[in-house]
Each structure stands twice: as C-alpha cells, then as structure tokens.
Amino acid sequence: MTEAEERKPRSDEARSSYDPEMTSEFAIPAGLALSRAGDESETTSEFAVPRGLGTPQPPGPEPEGSAFSLPSTYSAQTPPAFTPPNGIPTVSLIKDAPWQDRMRTMLRMPVAERPAPELVQKVDEGGPAVPRVLDLTLRIGELLLAGGENAEDVEAAMFAVCRSYGLDRCEPNVTFTLLSISHQPSLVDDPVTASRTVRRRGTDYTRLSAVFRLVDDLTDPETSISLEEAYRRLAEIRRNRHPYPGWALTLAAGGLAGAASLLVGGDVIVFVLAALGAMLGDRLAWLCAGRGLPEFYQFTVAAMPPAAIGVTLTATHVDVVASAVITGGLFALLPGRALVAGVQDGLTGFYITASARLLEVMYFFVGIVTGVLVVLYFGVKFGAKLNPDASLNLAQRPVLEIAASMLLSLTFAVLLQQERSTVLAVTLNGGVAWSVYGAMRYAGDISPVASTAVAAGLVGLFGQLLSRYRFASALPYTTAAIGPLLPGSATYFGLLAMAQNDVDKGLVSLAKAASLAMAIAIGVNLGSEISRLFLRFGSAEGRRAAKRTRGF
Numbered sequence: 001m002t003e004a005e006e007r008k009p010r011s012d013e014a015r016s017s018y019d020p021e022m023t024s025e026f027a028i029p030a031g032l033a034l035s036r037a038g039d040e041s042e043t044t045s046e047f048a049v050p051r052g053l054g055t056p057q058p059p060g061p062e063p064e065g066s067a068f069s070l071p072s073t074y075s076a077q078t079p080p081a082f083t084p085p086n087g088i089p090t091v092s093l094i095k096d097a098p099w100q101d102r103m104r105t106m107l108r109m110p111v112a113e114r115p116a117p118e119l120v121q122k123v124d125e126g127g128p129a130v131p132r133v134l135d136l137t138l139r140i141g142e143l144l145l146a147g148g149e150n151a152e153d154v155e156a157a158m159f160a161v162c163r164s165y166g167l168d169r170c171e172p173n174v175t176f177t178l179l180s181i182s183h184q185p186s187l188v189d190d191p192v193t194a195s196r197t198v199r200r201r202g203t204d205y206t207r208l209s210a211v212f213r214l215v216d217d218l219t220d221p222e223t224s225i226s227l228e229e230a231y232r233r234l235a236e237i238r239r240n241r242h243p244y245p246g247w248a249l250t251l252a253a254g255g256l257a258g259a260a261s262l263l264v265g266g267d268v269i270v271f272v273l274a275a276l277g278a279m280l281g282d283r284l285a286w287l288c289a290g291r292g293l294p295e296f297y298q299f300t301v302a303a304m305p306p307a308a309i310g311v312t313l314t315a316t317h318v319d320v321v322a323s324a325v326i327t328g329g330l331f332a333l334l335p336g337r338a339l340v341a342g343v344q345d346g347l348t349g350f351y352i353t354a355s356a357r358l359l360e361v362m363y364f365f366v367g368i369v370t371g372v373l374v375v376l377y378f379g380v381k382f383g384a385k386l387n388p389d390a391s392l393n394l395a396q397r398p399v400l401e402i403a404a405s406m407l408l409s410l411t412f413a414v415l416l417q418q419e420r421s422t423v424l425a426v427t428l429n430g431g432v433a434w435s436v437y438g439a440m441r442y443a444g445d446i447s448p449v450a451s452t453a454v455a456a457g458l459v460g461l462f463g464q465l466l467s468r469y470r471f472a473s474a475l476p477y478t479t480a481a482i483g484p485l486l487p488g489s490a491t492y493f494g495l496l497a498m499a500q501n502d503v504d505k506g507l508v509s510l511a512k513a514a515s516l517a518m519a520i521a522i523g524v525n526l527g528s529e530i531s532r533l534f535l536r537f538g539s540a541e542g543r544r545a546a547k548r549t550r551g552f
Contacts, residue, residue, distance in 0.1 A: 130167065130192050132227055134181055137161045138196040139234055140211060141172070141179045146201045147208040148475060150341050151350040154179075157215045164218045165227075176356035203337070204417040205476045210237045212473050242417050246286070252414035253332050254279040255407060256483070257306065261328030262404035263434075264489050269320050273313070274328030277306030281329065296367040303333055303371030311379030323492060326372070331408070331488040335364045336520065337416070337479045343521030369495060376499035396442055405434035405484035412480035422476045425466055429481035433459045437485060448512075452485050453519040453526075459485075460527025468531070478524055487516035 141158045145151070151174040158172035158181055172181045180195035214233055217223045225233075244252075257278030258271035266274065281302035288298045306329020310322040342357030409430025413423045433455040440451035463478030494509030 129227075130183055131194065133162060133165045133167055134183060134192065134194040136227065136230055136234070137172070137181055138179050138194055140215065141174065141181075142196055142198055143207065143211045143234075143237065145174065145179065146198050147204060147211070148201075148337055148341055148479075149208065149473060150344045150348070151175075151353045152345070152348045153473070157211075160215055160219050174350070174353065176353045203415070204242060205422075205473075205479075206243050206417050206419050207237055207240065209419055209422075209472050209476060210240070212471075216471050243419065244414055244417060249415060250279050250282050252411040253282040255411040256415065257328040257332045259328075259404045259408035259411065260331030260484075260488055261324040263401055263408070263484060264321075264324045264327045266321055266324035266328065270324045270328070273309055273320070274306060274325045277309045277325060277329045278332045280305040281332075296363050299333055299364050299367035300371040303329065303368045304375055305329070307372045307375035307379075311375055311384050315379065315382060315384040323489075323496070327488045327492045330368065330372070330491055331483070331486055333364075333368050334486045334488060334491070335361050336482055336486050336517075337475075338364070339517055340479065340482065340521045340524050343518065344525045347522070347525050368491075372492070372495050373499055376496055380499050396438075398438060401438065402431055402435055406431040408483045409480045412483040413476075416476070416480055418476045418480070426463075426477050426480045429459055429462050429466075429477060430484055432462070433481055434484045449515050449519045452516050453523040455485055456482055456520045456523025457527040457530070460524035461531050462527075463524075464528040464531040474528060478528075482520050482524060485516070485520050487513035490516060 137158045140161055141154050144154045144157055149157075154174045155172045158174075158179070159170060162170040162172075162181070162183070167183050169184045169186075170181060173179070177198050178195060179198065180193060182191050182193040184191040211234075214230065214237070218225055218230065254275030258266075258275040261270045261274040281304065284305065285298040285302040288301055289295075307326050310326035310329075313320055313322045313325065338357055338361045342354050342361060344354075345351075345357060346354030406427050410423060410427045412430075413426050418426070436458055437451045437455040440446045440454060441448055444451075459478050459481045460474075463474045463481065466477045467474035490509050490513035494506045494513060497503075497506035497509060
C-alpha cells in the first residue's frame with residue numbers, strides 16, 4: 001500500500017468527524033441546549049450548596065480558602081430558614097419561668113427542634129460580633145464553674161447568654177477544667193468555636209449571685225444591656241472584694257467547729273477548745289496557701305491542731321469529752337460543697353465532671369485522714385487512752401442541738417462568703433434540717449442514713465424554692481444548711497479505730513461515713529428535682545430527661 005493510499009482513509013475519518021449527518025451515542029441530541037460553565041468536568045458533593053439556593057455572603061472580597069483565614073460566620077445574621085416536609089414540632093415555653101428551666105429544656109432538645117432565638121438585647125443592624133459574644137459567654141461560665149456551680153446550670157447560663165444576643169445553633173460544653181462553645185449559623189457556614197480553661201477556683205457565693213443576676217438581666221426582654229455594658233458589669237464582679245475580712249472567716253471557722261462539738265455531746269469548755277483548734281488550723285492552712293502548697297497539704301495541716309488538742313486533753317486526764325473536740329475540728333474541714341456538686345453532676349449525666357469532682361473530694365478526705373491519723377497514732381503510742389464511745393452516751397439536748405445546728409449553718413454561710421441577705425434563710429434551713437433528722441433518728445428510731453437522706457431532701461426542696469423566688473442560684477440556700485448533717489463523728493471514730501489497730505471496725509465506720517455523705521448529696525439533688533417536678537417550669541411537658549443506657 002502506497003503512502004497516498006494510507007493517507008486517504010485518515011482524511012475520510014477527519015471529514016466524518018465534522019460531518020453533521022453522522023451522529024454518536026454520546027452526542028447531544030439536536031434541540032437540547034445545556035449550559036456549560038467551562039471545559040473542565042463539573043464535580044458535585046453532598047455538602048455543596050444546591051443551585052438556586054443562595055446564602056448571604058458578607059460584603060468585601062472573597063476570603064481565601066486557607067486554614068489561617070477568618071471564617072465567614074463572623075455575623076449573627078442567619079440564612080433564610082425553610083420548613084421541613086414533615087413540619088416543625090411545636091414547643092411551648094413559659095416565658096415567666098426562670099431562665100434556668102427554659103434553657104435546660106432547650107438544651108435537652110435536638111438542635112433542629114429548638115425554637116428560633118428571640119433577640120432580647122438590642123444590637124447593631126449587622127448583629128453583634130460573634131467572637132465577642134462567645135468570649136462573654138465563656139467568661140460568665142468560668143465564674144460560675146469556679147464558684148462551685150454544677151455543670152448543668154453552667155451550660156444553661158452559657159446557652160442563655162448566646163440566645164439573648166440572637167445566636168442560634170450554639171452548643172456549650174462544660175468539663176471540670178475546660179469550657180467550650182461552638183456556634184454554627186447554618187449547615188453550609190463555617191463554625192466558630194472558642195474555649196477557656198478554669199485554672200483558679202474560689203468559694204465566693206456573693207460573686208456567684210452577682211453573675212446569676214447578670215444572666216437574669218441579659219435574658220429579661222425589658223432590660224437592655226449592650227455588650228460593652230455586660231463586659232463592664234462582669235469586670236466589676238471580678239474586682240469586687242469579699243464581703244467578709246480574713247479575721248471574720250477565722251472566727252467563723254472556730255464557731256463552726258464549736259457548734260459541731262455541741263452536736264456530738266460537748267459542753268462550753270469543749271466548744272472553746274474546738275474553736276481554738278479550728279482557728280489555729282485555719283491560720284496554718286492560710287500560711288501553707290500563701291507559700292503555694294497544694295490544697296491536699298493545706299487540709300492535712302488544718303486537721304492536726306484539733307486532733308492534737310484532743311489527744312493532749314486525754315493524755316493529761318482532763319475531764320472533758322476529747323472526742324467531741326476532734327470531731328468538731330473535722331466538721332470545719334469536710335468538703336460537703338464539692339461532694340454535693342460532684343454527685344449532682346453524676347445524676348444529671350455529666351460523668352466526666354462528676355468523676356473529677358469526686359476525685360477532688362477523695363484527695364481532700366485523704367488529706368484530712370492523714371493529718372488526724374498521724375496525731376492519733378503518736379497519741380496512742382504515748383499512752384493516750386481515747387474512748388470512742390465517750391460522746392455517744394450523753395443525754396439528748398434537742399433545744400441546744402437545734403441552736404447549735406443553726407449556729408453551724410450561720411458560720412458555714414460566712415465561710416462561703418454569702419450575701420448577708422441570704423444568711424438568715426440558710427440558717428433557718430439548717431435548723432429545720434437538724435430538727436427533721438433528730439425527730440426521725442432519735443424519736444422515730446430510724447436508721448441514720450435514711451434520716452439524713454430525708455433531711456437533706458428537705459434542704460434541697462426549700463433551697464430550690466427560695467432560689468426560684470429570688471431568681472438566684474440554689475447553692476447559697478442549700479450548701480450551708482447541710483453542714484449539721486455532715487458525717488464528722490463517723491469519720492473520727494473510723495480513724496480512731498484504725499489508729500488503735502482495729503482496721504475492720506475502722507473500715508466499717510468509714511463506710512458508714514461514706515454512706516451518710518452519699519445520702520446527703522442524693523437527698524439534696526432529689527429535693528431539687530421534686531420541686532421542678534411539681535412546679536412544672538420550662539415547657540408544656542416538663543423538663544425532658546436525658547436518655548440513659550440500660551445495660552446494652
């Protein structure tokens with residue numbers, strides 16, 4: 001075959017590709033015009049925005065697609081909403097209910113079922129800057145968590161602040177040392193996430209109440225607070241000094257120990273000695289704190305002076321109830337506040353935070369045990385004959401014990417830096433708790449665990465009612481009231497038995513102390529839940545409970 005013959009078929013093929021009469025199965029039919037964006041093939045994704053659905057873009061140049069470029073969601077304006085085919089479920093919220101109940105109800109809902117936020121605070125036309133709102137939310141949550149508030153109420157407060165400034169699709173997350181919040185205006189916009197670490201904790205219920213009032217004002221539609229005003233009020237809360245000076249706290253620690261010694265059979269001399277031991281331990285703990293020692297060693301050092309005074313009285317054969325002196329000193333150190341908060345977090349589903357708080361309680365308790373055991377061990381070695389039953393055979397004194405329980409709650413409230421307006425209420429609540437416990441334990445001959453649980457339940461119920469009446473936190477009305485119920489005597493008897501080489505009896509007594517502590521924590525939480533159950537605040541169907549696993 002010649003070169004011309006080989007070239008001829010190729011030219012025929014070239015002509016056929018341009019011949020309009022010849023078609024292919026991949027050719028576009030005549031009369032069907034398709035618009036093409038370019039020569040390259042167009043790829044689609046399930047995350048791509050459908051054609052015809054436009055999302056509002058912020059003015060200015062198009063941002064670059066880089067990990068270091070600012071997200072496109074720094075605006076509070078949300079894209080146009082649409083109604084799903086199956087509709088949106090109706091949610092009925094009582095607007096006059098406290099913000100804690102309304103926010104808890106919405107936090108338990110799926111994101112798609114939450115009602116749209118009603119803009120409570122006045123903002124600019126473009127909406128508030130999302131980073132500043134998230135930063136304000138984290139700072140408020142930090143103060144609440146550092147003050148001892150439970151994780152559920154901290155999340156509710158953070159959610160309330162975001163919604164008051166019109167931010168929808170916000171998800172707060174609270175752990176023991178870390179706060180985070182994420183905001184995503186829509187499914188096609190970039191999320192904005194911020195976090196904050198809680199490094200310092202302090203007991204100041206006056207500051208806690210001030211933060212609650214700030215959140216209540218932010219959620220009130222009749223009160224207009226700008227971002228600058230909210231930041232200013234938050235800065236004032238941080239700068240405010242404690243309501244009680246240091247010497248008043250030391251006297252309160254002594255009064256608490258003295259009142260506790262009266263509850264376990266002490267007299268006036270025991271009251272004075274227990275108060276002196278607790279005040280000396282408090283000053284030593286302040287000295288250790290100033291030197292930067294961890295709280296474990298602070299509790300260890302603070303537990304030694306009351307135990308040393310009791311051992312000295314026994315060794316010198318002074319006719320006083322030495323065990324009541326040591327027990328009173330333990331009452332001033334037992335971490336009841338952290339225990340109640342830890343158990344409450346566990347009961348409401350915040351298991352990580354609950355585990356961390358209970359582990360903190362265990363460390364504090366081990367520190368107290370170490371300080372007392374060291375003193376008791378050396379006391380027993382030097383011949384001190386401590387009688388564990390010395391404070392149990394005394395006659396009952398109901399009027400004196402009720403007065404001592406109220407004094408204990410009063411001094412406990414001062415140690416917690418409570419507002420003066422709440423001290424009287426929590427003092428009466430503590431007296432009622434001890435009256436119920438005494439009636440059930442001594443008159444009714446009911447077990448101490450059941451009596452403690454019922455008394456703590458009434459404390460939680462009354463505390464929750466008082467907090468709802470004043471739109472404040474329930475902690476200032478419950479924490480100090482459980483002081484008379486703390487298992488100080490059971491703890492001391494367990495430690496004394498272990499120091500006397502009776503390990504089995506000591507473990508039994510310490511197990512009883514742990515049971516009483518759990519009864520206090522569960523009773524307080526149950527009383528709070530009962531008040532919410534009967535008041536039915538938050539939604540038309542009550543508050544939704546978190547779904548739990550059932551063993552599979």
